[in-house]
Amino acid sequence: MLDQREKISALIITYNEMGYIEKCIDSIEFVNEIIVVDSYSTDGTYQYLNNHPKVKVIQHEFENYTAQKSYALKQATHDWVLFLDADEVVTAKLRKEIKCKARKESEHCAYWFYRKFMFQNRPLRFSGWQTDKNYRLFRKSKAQFAKEKIVHETLIVNGTSGILQQKLVHFCYKNYEDYKYKMLKYGRLKAKEAHKKDKKFNYLLLVFKPFWKFFNHYIIRLGILDGKKGITICYLNALGDFERYKELQRLGKKEKMAYFLVKS
Template structure:
């Protein structure tokens, strides 16, 4: 009978990093149940790369960061197993979620990909509202059945050839370490979203630059009940709105740079 049993499925856990000390240690510990851990680092200068080099279970590779989709696609190519668990450096897989993942990939009726809902942490306390309560991401999937679309360079999207299901247990996301860290993250996202819009030939608009950040704050703080998170809700809603404002600022800068280049190369 043992000879007829289905072989245990192997799992590759993947992460991309840049200056993640303070996050990465918890993350690596929480995915140590995986058969393979591969980290692609964008030349961190805070000790992240050195920490990963010394970790006996981790294979770390350095690769220049172009955008999130390109970096994750590169990382995916490094995996040797078909089942992939892709987590961010500030995410933690609980013991219950570890068990659910293991049971899922060894289920012969498993879907090709799985959405994870996330539990957001503001430093070490839960952020229950502020627009994140319905947030979910593809994190577990078959490499042979999925790829990252090249249509987005931030908030990368997985295209799945098959069915997507949802896991019950939530992924813990330590989204907010401190004010400057989260502010920097939102500004970088805004700049990448601007590049994405610029490549799609979307034009800068003063009206949108005024209205969209206000709407973002109103949506997260009022409609998505951010006020129930108290001061945390105000902070998160404001910084998310700031990211939207930065998107339009950067789009304006890109258009001006493009115009200047055009006039300089004209005969």
């Protein structure tokens, strides 16, 4: 049978990813090129990537996740793109499935991946993540990132999509401070996104939304079954929502101050 497999470009964006990026790169050495766009890391990530014989690393100033990923997408040489986060790992079984799907006559032009979340080196089975899925494999010619989303970026696909059976391993939690920083950063970016859409701050959302996020993930979505891991993850996810509305409040005050200064 004629081999219809096409070449694959793997893309990753990074900032201070030592401890994660090594396993990610090792798991994708089967692709035809690996391109990493680094946001001027200070922990040795850039040096590690720059010395890796199979990696092309480009430093590019970070504006937001969508802008950074859109820039990375433009660097890909091949049409089939495997776009990973630096803390994700492709298993041997998933590798076979990816190679099987990246073909000239593939049934779909994009594929969703379910993810297996890891709390350090232990599985996180619930806590709201059990149904999480993301686009990770797609044709560059058939997809683009929605410009209005600056965090939890959205891929717009011109064609049909499939779902892979094997899960991508996601090492979401290195340590408490690392995950807290990540959630606070996401919260602030979500606030900027909301502010651009003229969403207004109110105290009800500041109180209710973080409480609901914790209750929903810990009770309804069974974070309680993850034990202490579940409490930690659900609390920090709720903290991200709290930061989101605090930042929205700050942005609103800043806008009003600028308005009054212009008027005066």
